[in-house]
Amino acid sequence: MTSLQRVANRPTWLLSRANARAQALLADAFAAEGVRGYHFRLLAALDELGPASQAELARSTGVDRSDVVATLDDLVGWRLARRDPDPVDRRRNIVTITARGTTRLAGLDAVLDEVQAAVLGPLTAGERAALVRILAKLG
Amino acid sequence: MTSLQRVANRPTWLLSRANARAQALLADAFAAEGVRGYHFRLLAALDELGPASQAELARSTGVDRSDVVATLDDLVGWRLARRDPDPVDRRRNIVTITARGTTRLAGLDAVLDEVQAAVLGPLTAGERAALVRILAKLG
């Protein structure tokens, strides 16, 4: 596609192009499953944290609270998660992943595995490991 | 911010997080200059290609034609580029970077340099070189 010399070796440019390609593949794969990135992120957090308030979900995933609301509306509508009032604090809901949600999440993990393989196809095993290490260091 | 174990070592996840951080810094830096990513991309392409049609700009930058129109409206409005009818083909405009545009582009290059340094700060020189090489290979 683009071949602008001015940016060809700029790390931020290369990062954005690589990310764009990866996200496009991932978005397509998720779309085929009827979900988006935010859905996956919330399900993953619920699976890992156990029942949590919406604000906890927002903090643990980095997704804005208002986007947690909208995404969770979908998940609850699909019966992948449940929302109950918190008996301890009336301001809160407690969100729980359902068995359906857990199953669905496992399916999405498999989708993710395929996308990793597709995105990283051109790299050697050593390069993949180096990429992961370096990107993690950028965190 | 987020610490989801499920995705912690997924290359696509690490890539999206690293990119998000880089783009946030870049967007802020560009915003302080009154431009966006697309503006920079079009200016860079004009500088490199010389006068070009809008469709050529779209193809060389990967920016959709309709987004080229909107972005170019800004650039022309700021007198960073000029749009003239192509005498050879009445369907086309020929777009040219202005002297103001060239000067502005040089300023944005400096901004980009600073952002690279900020984004890549945590890495050693060797790691930076490896990152560039690997990301370029993903292209």
Added chain:
DNA sequence: CTGGATCGTTGGTGATACCAACGATATACC
């Protein structure tokens, strides 16, 4: 009891990326 903080919700915006449709123009072919 008051002030400040937190929660969930509603509503909004922006950047990037992408798509559809249309009138004007160009070109190859019959």
Added chain:
DNA sequence: GGTATATCGTTGGTATCACCAACGATCCAG
């Protein structure tokens, strides 16, 4: 010359992720 197909620039639209503001309800410390 006419027709079919392609290209151009424009207008209009959508989606996703990311982020922000405001508000009523609730909680808690002083």
